[in-house]
Amino acid sequence: MSATIIDGKALAAQVKERVRQQVETFSQRPGLAVILVGDNPASRVYVDGKKRDCAECGIYSEEYTLPAQTSQRELLELVEALNGRADVDGILCQLPLPQGLDERAVLRAIAPDKDVDCFHPYNVGELMIGEQSFQPCTPAGVMEMLDAYGIDVAGKHAVVLGRSNIVGKPQAMLLLQRNATVTICHSRTPDLAEQCRRADILVAAVGQEGLVTADMVKEGAVVIDVAMNRNAAGKLCGDVCFEEVAQKASYITPVPGGVGPMTRAMLMVNTLTAARLHGKG
Ligand code: NAP
Numbered sequence: 276m277s278a279t280i281i282d283g284k285a286l287a288a289q290v291k292e293r294v295r296q297q298v299e300t301f302s303q304r305p306g307l308a309v310i311l312v313g314d315n316p317a318s319r320v321y322v323d324g325k326k327r328d329c330a331e332c333g334i335y336s337e338e339y340t341l342p343a344q345t346s347q348r349e350l351l352e353l354v355e356a357l358n359g360r361a362d363v364d365g366i367l368c369q370l371p372l373p374q375g376l377d378e379r380a381v382l383r384a385i386a387p388d389k390d391v392d393c394f395h396p397y398n399v400g401e402l403m404i405g406e407q408s409f410q411p412c413t414p415a416g417v418m419e420m421l422d423a424y425g426i427d428v429a430g431k432h433a434v435v436l437g438r439s440n441i442v443g444k445p446q447a448m449l450l451l452q453r454n455a456t457v458t459i460c461h462s463r464t465p466d467l468a469e470q471c472r473r474a475d476i477l478v479a480a481v482g483q484e485g486l487v488t489a490d491m492v493k494e495g496a497v498v499i500d501v502a503m504n505r506n507a508a509g510k511l512c513g514d515v516c517f518e519e520v521a522q523k524a525s526y527i528t529p530v531p532g533g534v535g536p537m538t539r540a541m542l543m544v545n546t547l548t549a550a551r552l553h554g555k556g
Contacts, residue, residue, distance in 0.1 A: 277521060277522060278498070278520075278521045278522075278523075278524040278525055278526055278527040279424070279525065279526045279527075280521070280526075280527060280528075280529055281420050281423075281424055281499075281526055281527065281528045281529075281533060282532065283416075283420060283528060283529075283532055283533040283534055283535065283536045283537045284532045284536045286419065286420060286423050286536075286537060286540075287416075287536035287537050287539065287540035288536075288540075289423075290419065290537070290540040290541070290543070290544060291328060291331055291332050291540050291543055294332045294334075294540075294543045294544060294546075294547050295331065295332045295333050297547055297556070298332055298333040298334060298547065299333065300556070301550060301555050301556050302555055302556075303362075303550075303555040304333065304334065304335045304362075304555075305334045305335065305364045305365070305546050305547055305549065305550030305555060306334065306335040306336070306337065306362045306363045306364050306365070306546075306550075307325070307329055307334055307335070307336045307337070307363070307364065307365040307366075307367065307391065307542075307546045308336070308337045308338075308339065308357045308360075308363045308365070308366050308367070309322050309325055309326065309336065309337070309338050309339070309367050309369065310338075310339045310341065310350070310353065310354070310366070310367065310368040310369065311338065311339065311340050311341070311369045312341045312342075312343065312345050312350065312368075312369075312372050312373055312376065313341075313342070313343035313372070313373040314343065315371070315373075318369045318370075318371075321369060322338060322369055324539055325367070325539065325542060326338060328539050328540070328542065328543055329543070329546075332543045332546075332547075334543065334546055334547075335362065337363070339353060341353070343373040345373075345376070347375075347376055347377055347380065347381075350368075350372075350376060350381055351380070351381065351384050354366060354368070354381060354384045354385055355384065357389070358384075358385070358386040358389060361553070363389065364389060364391075364546055364549035364550040364552075364553050364555070365389050365390075365391035365542075365545065365546040365549045365550075366385045366386070366389045366390070366391070367391055367392055367542070368381050368382065368385065382394045382395060383395060383396065388408070388549060388552050388553070389549055390409060391409060391412075391542060391545040391546050391548075391549055392409075392411065392412065392542075392545075393407070393409040393410060393411040393412070393445070393545065394411070394440070394441070399440070399445075402445055402448050402449075403448060405452050408548060408549075408552060409545045409548060409549070410445070410449060410541070410545070411441060411442075411445045412538045412539075412541040412542050412545065413441065413442050413446075413480075413501060413534060413537075413538045413541075414442060414445045414446035414448075414449050415449065415541040415544070415545075416534055416537025416538045416540065416541045417446060417449075417478060417499050417501065417534060417537070418449050418450075418453070419537060419540075419541065420499070420528065420533075420534070420537055421476070421497070421499075424526060426476070426497055426526060428450055428453045428454065428455040428476060429453060429454035429455065430454060430455070430456070431455050431456070431475035431476055432455070432456050432457075432458070432473055432474055432475050432476070433447075433450040433455040433456070433457045433458070433474065433475065433476040433477075433478065434457075434458045434460060434470055434471055434473065434474035434476070434477050434478070435447045435450070435457060435458070435459050435460065435478045435480065436460050436461075436467070436471070436477070436478065436479045436480060436481050436486070436487070436514065437460075437461065437479070437480035437481045437482075437501075438459050438460075438461045439480065442480040442501055443459060443461075443480050444459070446478055446480065446501075447459045450476070450478075455476065458470055458473070458474075467486075467491070468490065468491040471487065471491040471492060472491060472492070472493050473493070474492075474493060474496055475493070475496055475497065476496065476497045476499070477492065477496055477497070477498050477499065478499045478501060479498070479499070479500050479501060479502055479513065479514035479515050480501035480502060480514070481502060481514050482502050482503075482504055482514070483502070483504065483514055484502075484504045484506050484512050484513075484514065485514075485516055486514040486515070487500075487514050487515040487516065487520060488516050488519065488520070489516065489519035489520050489522065489523050492520050492523050492524060493523075494523055495523075495524070495525045496523070496524050496525065497524065497525055497526045497527075498515055498520055498524040498526070498527045498528070499527075499528050499533075499534065500513035500514055500515040500517070500527070500528050500529075500530050500533060500534065501513070501514075501534045502514040502515075502530065503530060503531075503535060511530060511531045512530055513528075513529075513530035513533070515527070515530075517529060517530070
C-alpha cells in the first residue's frame, strides 16, 4: 500500500479562508493580542506567522514585545489589562518564557474566555468533561485533518505517543470524545513497538527523529506525525520514518506541511470562537 499524503498546508489554507469569510459577517472585527517576552528566534518566527495569519483572516492583531528582563508583575499587569479590553478577544503568550518568569501563573492569569491556546486549567477541565469552547490548536488541527479526509475514528484503536499537556493528553481526550479507544504511550511504556502495531490511528508527538519505523505500523493504519525535529543536516523532520511508513499506512502526514500549518489555522478558529463568545459574531 502507498499512503495518501494528508496535505496540511492546503487544508490550513481552506480553514483560514473559512475563518475569513465568517469574520466578514461579524459586527466587529475579532482581535488577538500576542505577547512575546525575550528574544528567542524560534518564538519570533512563530509570532510573525501568527500575525500573518491574522492579517489573512481579517483578524485584528496586536503584538507586545517585552524585554527578557520583564518582571512577573509587569507581565501579569499586561495580561490583566488585555483581559479587560473589549477589542481583544484572544490573548496568547508565546512560550517558552525566559527564565525567572512563572509560565503557569501567566497562563492562569489569562481570562478563560480569551484563552485561545486552551492552556488555562479551566479550559483543560472543560475539555476533560467534553464541554469545551476552545480546543488546543495542535490536537484540534489533527482532528480537523482526520475529518477532512473522511477518517472516522469511532470504534478505532488510537495510539498517542506522548503525554504532554499541550499535545499528547488533549489529543487523547479529543479522540476519546469521538469514540476512539485510546492508548497513551510515554517514555516509560514498555514495548512501544507492540503498542504502535495495535493502532488503527497512530499519533506521534514525542520529538525523536526516526522513532516510528515501518515495522511498528499496522498495514493500513493512519499515521499522524505531530513532531517537529531538526535532523543532523538541520532539516525539519518528524518522529516517523516517512518513506518506509508511507508504504504501509493508508494515510500519513508529512513534516513539514502536515500538522504544523493546521496548528496555526486552528488558532484563527479559536480567535473566531472567542469573538463569538464576546457577542461579535
Ligand atoms: P514534550 O513535552 O517533550 O513531550 C514529549 C512526550 O514524549 C513526553 O510525554 C515523553 O514521555 C514522551 N516520550 C519521550 N521519549 C519517548 C519514547 N522513547 N517513547 C515514547 N514516548 C516518549 O513535547 P511536546 O511539547 O508534546 O511536543 C512533542 C513534539 O511535537 C515535539 O517534536 C514538538 O516540537 C512537536 N510539536 C509540534 C507542534 C505542531 O504544531 N506541529 C505543536 C506542538 C509540539 P514522558 O512524559 O514520560 O517524559
